[in-house]
Amino acid sequence: MQGNKYWLYKTQPVYERLILAGLIITDTLHWRHSGIMHQIKQNLKKSFFLIFLFVALQYKVLYLKIMEKESQPLEDIKIIKKMMEESSRFLSLSGLSGVSAGILAIAGAIAAKLIIPDSIITGEGYSESFGASSEGITIIKLLFTDAALVLVLALASAFFFSWRKAKRDGKSIWTPVTKRMFLNLAIPLAAGGLFVIITMGHVPGHVSASATLIFYGLALINGGKFTFSEIYWLGVIEVLTGLICLLIPGYTLLLWAFGFGVLHIIYGLFMYIRYKG
Amino acid sequence: MKNILANINKAFENRIRLGIMSVLMVNDHADFISLREMLEVTDGNLASHLRALEDYGYISAEKKFINRKPNTSYRITREGEESFRNHINALENLIKK
Numbered sequence: 258m259q260g261n262k263y264w265l266y267k268t269q270p271v272y273e274r275l276i277l278a279g280l281i282i283t284d285t286l287h288w289r290h291s292g293i294m295h296q297i298k299q300n301l302k303k304s305f306f307l308i309f310l311f312v313a314l315q316y317k318v319l320y321l322k323i324m325e326k327e328s329q330p331l332e333d334i335k336i337i338k339k340m341m342e343e344s345s346r347f348l349s350l351s352g353l354s355g356v357s358a359g360i361l362a363i364a365g366a367i368a369a370k371l372i373i374p375d376s377i378i379t380g381e382g383y384s385e386s387f388g389a390s391s392e393g394i395t396i397i398k399l400l401f402t403d404a405a406l407v408l409v410l411a412l413a414s415a416f417f418f419s420w421r422k423a424k425r426d427g428k429s430i431w432t433p434v435t436k437r438m439f440l441n442l443a444i445p446l447a448a449g450g451l452f453v454i455i456t457m458g459h460v461p462g463h464v465s466a467s468a469t470l471i472f473y474g475l476a477l478i479n480g481g482k483f484t485f486s487e488i489y490w491l492g493v494i495e496v497l498t499g500l501i502c503l504l505i506p507g508y509t510l511l512l513w514a515f516g517f518g519v520l521h522i523i524y525g526l527f528m529y530i531r532y533k534g
Numbered sequence: 535m536k537n538i539l540a541n542i543n544k545a546f547e548n549r550i551r552l553g554i555m556s557v558l559m560v561n562d563h564a565d566f567i568s569l570r571e572m573l574e575v576t577d578g579n580l581a582s583h584l585r586a587l588e589d590y591g592y593i594s595a596e597k598k599f600i601n602r603k604p605n606t607s608y609r610i611t612r613e614g615e616e617s618f619r620n621h622i623n624a625l626e627n628l629i630k631k
Contacts, residue, residue, distance in 0.1 A: 330628040333552055337622060340556035344564070344572050433561070433568055 347438050347484040349423035349430060351534055354415035355525025361414065362517035365407035366510055372399045373510075397458055404469070407517075422534045434483055442480035445472055463502060463509040470499030470516045485532070491524050542628075543621040545590050550575055550583045555618045558593060558610040565607045584608065592617060 342348065373396060423430040449472020453465050477492030498516035502509060546552055553573045557564050564572075570580050587593045592614030597606050610618075 330625040333549075334622070334625050334629065336549060336552050337556045337625075340553045340572070341560045344557040345560040429571060432571070433564070 343428075345434060345483070347432070347435050348532075349419050349426065349428055350484050350488075350528075351415075351418035351422040352525045352527070352529025352532065353418040353534075355521045355528060357414035357418065357525075358411035359518045359521030359523075359525060361407050361411045362521060363514055363519075365403055366514035366518060368403050369400055369513075370510055372396060372403065394458075400462075401457070425534065438480050438483035441483060442476045445476035445479055448472060449476070461506065463506040466509045466513045467499040467502035470502055470513065471496050473517075474499060485528065487524070487528065487531075491520065494520060542624045543617055545587065545592065546618065546621045548583060550579065551587060554580075554583060554587060554608075555592070555610070555614065558608060559615065559618060563596075563607045563609040565605055567605075569608070587614070590614075590617075 420430050449468060452472065453468050456468075457465060474492045474495030474497075477488050477495060479492075481488035481492055495516055498512055498520070502512040502516070505512070546555060550573060554569060557569060557572055566580070566584075569584075570577065573580065584593070584595070588595055592611060593608050594611050595606050595608050597604060599605065
């Protein structure tokens with residue numbers, strides 16, 4: 258972590274001392290063979306030069322040392338912040354996950370529009386007998402398959418893009434933080450899923466749709482503690498969309514597509530630009 | 535100047551120790567392997583710094599077996615939390631100067 262600089266300033270002075278000592282010794286060995294005064298002169302010159310070099314290097318090292326000391330608190334704080342963030346938040350969540358989930362949701366909503374007969378959309382919304390009729394049951398089954406398919410594909414794509422981002426950053430995807438995040442996401446999500454499945458056919462369609470939005474939003478608010486804090490606000494908006502969906506039955510599909518489609522795409526693009534991935 | 539430096543804790547001068555303390559500040563506990571992955575250090579290096587922090591009484595270790603494999607999990611002590619908070623404050627004061 259400390260880099261090569263430490264190694265340099267720790268070892269360099271010793272090296273220089275050795276080189277200096279070595280040069281002086283070899284020079285004294287030469288003395289005997291030629292004019293001694295000339296040699297002493299030469300030797301002094303050389304020594305002065307070497308001492309000068311030595312002192313200059315020492316100063317440079319000292320200077321470097323001072324620089325390190327001064328920038329150290331800032332560096333330390335940066336490391337502390339980085340480690341705290343990385344160890345408590347899942348930062349590999351890719352913005353592209355949001356975009357792909359949004360596109361899949363819109364595709365799912367279009368499919369749902371094709372599945373549901375116009376008479377129900379334009380009509381009075383919900384009639385007691387619809388859930389019990391054979392036609393109604395097939396439609397509900399088809400819609401359920403549609404929603405489940407969107408969910409599975411969206412999760413798969415979220416996982417894929419996050420995995421890719423983690424690989425790019427050289428981070429592992431399955432950490433204690435990810436586990437905690439999944440658990441916190443999964444509890445409200447599973448509760449919501451069960452609620453929708455159990456009440457299916459007994460409640461109007463817009464109630465089911467708004468329940469998926471509300472429970473999903475709550476899951477995001479809960480799981481957001483372990484990833485980017487922006488997720489929290491996405492969750493809040495999802496919950497609000499769900500409540501509006503409950504209040505205006507006529508626009509169920511449109512609001513559902515807005516909540517799961519448009520919001521995800523906007524959020525995903527925002528995150529992709531903001532966090533570069 | 536002197537009283538600011540007095541709060542700088544020698545125990546945290548090393549970057550690896552800083553990392554260990556930071557991770558344990560925000561996580562209830564962390565095991566050896568996840569610490570090693572997060573800090574990107576070798577086993578021996580990490581172990582020696584963990585032992586040093588343990589000797590200071592700043593972290594506590596708990597050994598247990600998961601699927602018959604030994605697993606050591608570390609958590610921060612009350613003293614460690616306090617000392618580390620003081621250290622961070624001291625660092626921030628140094629920067630402000």
